[in-house]
Amino acid sequence: MRIDILTLFPQMFQGVFDTGIFQRAVADKLVSVNLYNIRDYTHDKHRTVDDYPYGGGAGMVLKPEPIFEAVESIRPGPHPESGGPPVILMTPQGRLFSQKLAAEFARQERLILICGHYEGVDERIRQHLVTDEISIGDYVLSGGELAAMVVIDAVVRLLPGVLGSEASALDDSHVSGLLEYPQYTRPEVYRGWLVPQVLLSGNHAQIARWRREQAIIRTRERRPDLLAKANLSPGVNPLPESPLEPTTSAEEIEESNNH
Numbered sequence: 001m002r003i004d005i006l007t008l009f010p011q012m013f014q015g016v017f018d019t020g021i022f023q024r025a026v027a028d029k030l031v032s033v034n035l036y037n038i039r040d041y042t043h044d045k046h047r048t049v050d051d052y053p054y055g056g057g058a059g060m061v062l063k064p065e066p067i068f069e070a071v072e073s074i075r076p077g078p079h080p081e082s083g084g085p086p087v088i089l090m091t092p093q094g095r096l097f098s099q100k101l102a103a104e105f106a107r108q109e110r111l112i113l114i115c116g117h118y119e120g121v122d123e124r125i126r127q128h129l130v131t132d133e134i135s136i137g138d139y140v141l142s143g144g145e146l147a148a149m150v151v152i153d154a155v156v157r158l159l160p161g162v163l164g165s166e167a168s169a170l171d172d173s174h175v176s177g178l179l180e181y182p183q184y185t186r187p188e189v190y191r192g193w194l195v196p197q198v199l200l201s202g203n204h205a206q207i208a209r210w211r212r213e214q215a216i217i218r219t220r221e222r223r224p225d226l227l228a229k230a231n232l233s234p235g236v237n238p239l240p241e242s243p244l245e246p247t248t249s250a251e252e253i254e255e256s257n258n259h
Helices: 020-027 064-074 099-106 123-128 145-156 204-222 250-257
Strands: 002-007 032-037 087-096 110-115 132-135
Touching (some): 002 064, 002 145, 020 145, 032 064, 064 110, 099 145, 110 145, 132 145
Parallel strands (some): 002 032, 002 110, 087 110, 087 132
16 A cells, blocks of 8 residues: 655654554555655745735635645546545544554555645645545644554555565454454463453354444443444344453462462
């Protein structure tokens, strides 16, 4: 996948794509990220990218010329509506980003992201250039750069080969519409707190059922709004009353470990 980012502050992205799974994805040529400074597409000595809004009002508005020219210079071929890559504006007025949208974007070969700033962009950019508008939440940021980073991270980790295991992303929160179930690792007993015994049973059917129930319980407790849209498959109790509790005490486990 190729990702092009149009921004007034390319320095904000320094280091973001040089760590962790993203660094490996770039090294393995699974994704390439290209930064473009919108000011490079201006034609005056002051590199002007904004101006006062017509009709008055506070703040400044991003001008259409440099953004149009930037997109057109890096997007050879047809307009997105005719089969070209999506052009996405990061804006608090956009549709709310979700795991479903991340998966949708991950199926694209290329994305072009425009980071808005100041009081927004000239409306003609929305009307005649961008194909989608995305918001990462109902709040306002100083610019679209941080939002673009969130979108890119969520999308890239879904690309084939990026994660160590293809199954790693399948149980993540929001993939099935539910929050993820609780996770445990060694030691089996820590400060008297036990790992649920079902996870130690080796019975994969019981473990799957426990994880499913825990995911539903956690979603009901923390994000009940998600349950209305969640994929609750038939045959699974949609609202279990309580989690499966461990029946073995810490003392019994310690005694067993000593034999």
